[in-house]
Amino acid sequence: MIEITNEDIDSIEKILLPYGSKFDDDHRKVIRNLKTVDIKACPGSGKTTTLIAKLLILEKKLPLKNNQGICVLTHTNVGVNEIKERSSNQEESKLFQYPNHVSTIQVFVNKYLAIPSYKHFYNDNVYSIDQETYSESFNRAFLKIPWKYRTNINRKYKTDDLCNKLNFCLEEDEFIYIGNKKLSDVYNETSDTYNYLKGLKNDLFNKGILSYHDAYVLAFKILKEFPEIRNLISARFRYLFMDEMQDTSSVQMKLLNRVFDKEQVSIQCIGDENQAIFENSSGELGWKPKNTLSLAKSKRFSTSIAECVDKVCIKPQNIAGNQSINNIPPIILVFNDSTINKVLPSFSKIIIDNNLHNNDRKIFKAIGRVAKVHNEGHITIPSYFPSYIKSGNEKIKRSYKSLGGYLQAISQFEDLNVSGCRKLIINCLLHTMRIENIRIEGKWYSERKLVEKLEEKNKVMVVNLNRHIAKWILKIQNAEAISSEISTFIMEKFIPFFKGNKQINKNLKEFCNIEADESGESLALTKQVKTFTYQDVISNDEIVVSLDTIHNVKGETHTATLYLETYFKQYDLMRIMQYLKKKHITPKGKELPEALCLAYVGLTRPTHLLCVAMRQETIDGNEEDLREVGWQIRHL
Template sequence: MTFSIPPIEDREIAWASELMGLGPNGFAAIDGDDSRLKAIKNLQTCDFEACPGSGKTTLLVAKLAILASRWPYRQSGICVLSHTNAARDEIDHRVSVAASGSSLVRYPHFIGTIHGFVNEFLATPWLRSKGNPVRLIDTDIALKRRFSKLANNWRFALEQRGLDRYALQYDKSDYSGENKGKLARDTPLCHALEAASREGSQEGYFCFDEMFVWANELLDQYPEVAANLRRRFPLVFIDEAQDNSELQSNILHRIFLEGDAPSIRQRFGDSNQAIYAHNGADGATTDGFPSGAPHNLPRSHRFPQGIANVAKGLGIVPQELKGSGPTRSRISREALPPVLFLFDDESVLNVLRHYGNHLISMFDPQELSAGVFTAVAGVHELDDKAALSIPRAMGHYAPTYDPVSAKKESTPRTFGQYLSKSSRDALETSNAQGIVNALASALLRFAELAGATPAWLGGRKSAHRIVLDALEGSSAEGTYRSLLDKTITLRGQFDAAEWQSALPQVTEIGAHLAQATKFPQVAIDFLTGPEALQSSPAEASSSQTILNFYSHPPEMPKVHIRLGSIHSVKGETHTATLVLDSYYYEHHLSKLKPWILGERAGGMKKKAKGKPELESSRLLGRLKLHYVAMTRPSHLLCLAMRRDAFIAAELKQLQTQGWQLVDCNAD
């Protein structure tokens, strides 16, 4: 087969623009900027540097809809890879809306995460071909199982070495790894660790990144697999490419680009938003993003130039940032001046109250109902030094905050956390779909923990559809539909009595999915008690009863403010965002004060003589993290910082630049 793509025509772009709800000219040039028009027409291997709010996902979906409407190949398809499940779900949902795009969710195409692709096409079939089952891919559970296999003397030796359970992970197919500090490979302790890793893996329990080990082993032994995948997927799109790790980037380059007959690959991302899930993580060195001269998309349709001017100085890669917002997708009004909330140790608990008051004074009731209002912090989990360096984390502003439930991409640890996360989304979107899939995902998780060999592993159906297919024709199908109706009615917020009533239904469905009559302790522990779930919706007038929301005023709320980490809101658009100072070695925003004042820009150190050099990796990380945070809002950007971080002249300077100041000590 010779693969070719005819050029995209203007009439097709107008059709796709209408399909996206942008009118016929949604991708036309604006003030001489035709970068979006050129991007949608580009069908060559290319990297796209897309600024926050540039509409890259809309552009990608529009391009996919055009290509799907005239795709001629029956055994070769388009591969769309995302970094996160959330991004995958958004693309999947939006392409499914279009009649032509709906074909992309079926063979021969693939829409999924990078991990999902590696599992489905490489690691899982390879392991099973060797007689190794794949029961569960979950780092936390796999490491717990391996740790339980260690004798007490080896656990003690591990602790004495200053190592934790992560020393039981491996990055080579002989079960060894570079994660054991100075522990020599030929020591009895190392042998014990590798034996536990081998035994756990041979039982079918794997850490997420270990699947790349087996995928690479397959490619080592059968290089033709990569050639076959290129024929299957001659056109590849990768979203949020700036977040690809070296592990991900290396294998994708190996599959799609290395050697003869490479696929056409287009990557979308923003170098200034390359933030990772944990401190110390780093990006790709093999085929990093961008490679070569990128195609820039510098115009944001999310926010106006005022917010662009505040945020762009934090970008470590100098980029033109043009604000064409604010977006009118939720509310129709002009943007508001930025606000700085000032506090001290005694008034830190007043910050969210003052933020709520400001929102109520600036937005009318209809806007407060339609908008999305958030408060985020770079560090959102309090540590054992909570009494020092206030504020250290979100908990200093909101003591009832639950950091585990706020992690967007983390696997919930309990049934209740699945439902809690979905109930937060439902509060903002008024859409029950998230609750439906959260319930189904929790049931599948329970079944996996109960010992099911998940036939759905690597599948691309929704969790709800997987459960319906698995229960079809059984008595448990009716039980599931009844439980689903109850969960939607309660918006996932069960009280203690309601949860006790639902538990028999949950266990009946789980038993059918797992084909089990008895459940191991790990599965029983997953069925969290009602104390970790939410109060009933009737009690939701209190800010304490909606998990990780601050509702203001508490007695009769007019606005609900979602609380989270900066990582948890990446990729989102908010009506208003409050960025809270937090602490990692130093207070984040206080350290970034020269950038906030407009005295510094970018990630280069100022030097009196000689060539400027890059700032420390820690400061570069701070800049990227808070660039992400400050580019979320469409209408209102707010910061919260300690009053003693500023002298009077600096506060006057900020006021001159258009900032409003709010004293959180005031009533």
């Protein structure tokens, strides 16, 4: 039986924590515990560091009995990358080698369930499991439906809504649903509309173009057919650590319970239910912690911030702030229609007045729930800063219409690493093979099949291809023009390697020669104006305040945060006023819990300064109560 000792923790805290810092009793209790337990962690409590400490200690004790492994799941690649970056040596780390597994939950489902399921039941390879690729393919297919039927469908459903709602039933995949209704209950089975929609969904699925929901359909399908998979996975992994558990959907939770046997696997779920995602109209939490340990001391923000936001949540945790951080009382900036333009300058001046612009770490953000301009003139983020443009979908696409599109994507996406660049180039090559109808055993090539085929026919080709790709990536990063070079490689070397001297398809020539802008390619790169620059007229000090949505800053830490009141069915600060006054009651319905979760996320971002921009109409009649609980109020 493995045991984590205080000596283990002493040694690892020297690696993970700043010099002289120690894990307190609560963190040590969490690190030592290896039983099934839920861990509730407030913002800034160091939960990820605590999890990583436990993982690094366990890594030193590998291999486990019977060569069992450790499974770590989170919801974003950011979380996975943080674990990788803080591991002692990524390449040699046992955590990232068999039998262990560290990934997002989606990658886990794809790898162990969905892809094998598709291969087993449909004897084919999955083309993609990616929501963006699926949406693009869905929209293109939808446009092929005759206009009169599309118009009829769009009277009930916008195309984007339809894309998300038209799904196979989770555990009875022979049925197609639109939202919560069977497709046959919405449209008569004999109607053309029904058959067009059914055909669209089936066609995408048969091509292996899958949505995330499809992955879960396939996962449940193979678990139903082979229930022994549960025993196999549970025998492989001794421990399951699930980070950001509050973001787990009911479908994901159901699948995890189906896959992991609690009698065989120690399951630890870590999260903050006050930052939960709501899926249904009841407003109920998806994750309901049981048998809990708690991390309620925040290292992120001051005690004054902790005291003001402690009740602005679904379930108060009695958060304790960091006493070593200078206490700046949270400030409400009250505005009206004529003074709303003073909100950002006033926030900026408060930052300078408190000398926060001279901090080593200086991140200043203004955040709100709603980024789009409201049709009826209600206040949203652009009301405070008219130049603000909500960022477009900056997630890189998997495929483009032309070689120029792929190259432009690689050059313009600043956050794309070498692995991402290589993946796009490989996707481009696979795209050219589809244009030329080059298949293997009647199926489209995947990256793995491509490499296997090249190695089988000529191992030198694999080496040369990798050299070419490395050279192209360097040239792209140096802003050199390489479209012609890659085009020549594709048409004179790569495709002939498979087709011999057969004539090149004219569509391939067009693909290689059309520039991205000529093809009408959209890279989803939007010119963004998301920063406000302020210069103090007296000191000439200058700061930059970034504007963003609350959803986008989840997980971030700011030096100073300005929470902007915005309108979504109702003004959000008016909706949560009683909680701002520290009068907590259990929230009912859906809108109030959602508003509280978003407010909680937004208000717990800063380390030093929290400001709230509030309408005069919202604060009327509430000033005295707000002052009593610690808010300073300034009228602009």
